[in-house]
Amino acid sequence: MKARSLYAVLAFALAFSVAACGSKETAKEEKAAPPAAVASAPVDPATAGTITGTVKLDGAAPKAQRIRMDAEPTCAKTHTTPVMDEEYVVGDKGALANVVVYVKDGLGNRTFDTPKEAVVLDQNGCMYVPHVIAVQVNQPVEIVNSDPTTHNVHPVPANNKEWNKSQPPKAEKITETFAREEIAVPVKCNVHPWMKSYIAVLKHPYFKVTGKDGKFEIKNLPPGDYTLVAWHGVLGPSEDKKVTIGAKETKSVEFTFKPQ
C-alpha cells in the first residue's frame, strides 16, 4: 500500500513539473516580446549609397550528396531527376548562392520600421524553398505547404523561441515572427530529416541573400563606415569587411570562402 502511495505521489510530482515547466515557457514568451521601437528619422535618399559585390567559393565545392526520398514515395514522386543537397550551390566562376550578406556594424542606434509584407518559405517537393531567407526582426514569415504530404516546421534557434508545428497538405499557412536578431535560425522538418533551411533575422533592412550568380546589392545606406559580413550555412561567417560609403556613393565588396 505504501508503494502505491509512493508512485501516486511520484506521478503527481512529475505531472506538476510538466505544468510548472509549461508556465515557465509562457513567461519566456512574454519576456521575449520586445518593446515597440520608435523608428529613427528616415534615410535621406538624396545622400544614400549602395554596396554591391559578389560572393565566391575559392576551390571546388564538395560533391553534392544525393537525397534519398525512397522512404516517402509521395516525396519521391514529385521529382523526375535525382535531388541533391543544397549545402553548396555554386554557379559560374565559383559564384556562391544562399549566402546572407549583411551590415554587421555601423548603423549606430538607428532603428527601422518592421516591414509588414511577409517573406514566404515554401515546402515544395519535400524541400524548403528557398534554402535561405532573411527577414527583419518581427517581420512575418509565411510558411506554406505545397506538397501532398504532411510536414512539421521546426526552427531550432539559439536566441529566439523554439517552436514546432505540423502542417498537413493544403493546411493554412503558418505565420510566425522572430523577436531577436539571429544569423541564422536553422529550420528542420523531422518528418523528412533531409529538409533543412535557414532564416537569418536582422535588426535592420541592410542585407541580401545571394542567388546562383553570387551577387548582392545593398541599397539606401546612409553615408558612414560599415562592417560587412557574409554568412553561409556550412561555412559560417566570413571575415569582417570594412567599407566607407560617402554620399550617393557605390562601393564594391568581394567575399571569398574556402570550401571545407
Next chain:
Amino acid sequence: MTQTANPALHKVAVFTACWTLFLLVAGALVTSNDAGLAVPDWPLSYGSLTPPMVGGIFYEHGHRMVATVTGILTIILAVWISRREPRAWMRRLGWAALGAVIAQGILGGITVKFFLPPWVSIAHAALAQMFFCSVVAIAVFTSPWWQSELTVLRYSAHPPVRERAVAATIAIFIQLLLGAAYRHHAFGMLPHLVGAAIVPFFVLPAASSTRDRLFDSAEGLSRCGTMLKHLLYIQLALGGAALWSRLATQHAPQPMPVMIFFTVAHTAVGALTLAAAVLLVLVSYRVLSPVQPHEAIASQREMAGQESGAM
C-alpha cells in the same frame, strides 16, 4: 524458496520483457532517424490516434503505440502479481515496474513538449534501461527454475563473483548513460569511447570468475557468465561498426540506413548486455552463498575438535 510457480504469469512476464526490448529498438529508431519531434503534439499525434504514418511520424507514433502496449502489459503484470504472488517484495517490484513505465511515458511527453532537452532525453533513455531490467527480473523471479528447490553452493567468497557481477552491472549502466548523453548531444563521443575501453575490465573478470571449478555445481551461473561475455564482444564490434558508419556518412544530407542499422543494433545489444549482467547478479545471489568469516572460523574449530577427538 520452494513454491508453486505460475507458468502463465511467467510467460506473460517473458513476453513483456521481449516486447520491452522491441520498444527499446523502436525508441532507438526514433533517435537515429531524428524523428523525435516529427509529431509536435502529445499525448495525441496530430490530434488523433491514427496520424498519417509517413516519414518520421511512422517512427515517433510507432514508438508511442509500442509503448502503449508495454504500459498495458505492465498493468496486467502488476495487477496479476499483486493478486496472486505470495512474495511481498515481488508485489512491490510489480508496482515499481508500473511506476517506472508511467514515469517513462511522462518523460517521453516532456521530451516532445520541450523540444528534446538533453537531460530529459537521457533520463528517458536511462529509465528505459532500468524498466527493461526490472521486467527481466520479474520474468526471472516468476520462473519455475527460480522457485524450484535449488542447491545453494556455500563458498569461501573468493573469487568474489557476486561483487564482480554487481560492479559489471554498474559499469555497463554508466556506459549506457554515456552513450545516451552522446546520442542526445549532452556530451561528445569521447566519454563513451573511454567507457568502452574501461567496461571490459569489469565485465570480463565477472564473466570468467563464473567458470571457476568451484562453481561447477552452481546451476546456470557459468551460462550467464558466458552469455554476458559474448554479448560484450558483440556490443564492442557493433560499437565499432556504429562509429565507422557515422564517420562514413557524416556528410550525407540525412541519417543513412547503414548508420541507423548499426546504431540501433548497438543500442539494443547494449540493453541486452545490461540485462545479462543483471541476470548474472540475480543468479549469483540465488545459487551462491559465501561463507562468512565467523562461520569459517567456527568450521575450522569444529574440524580441529573432530581431529583432536579422533586422536
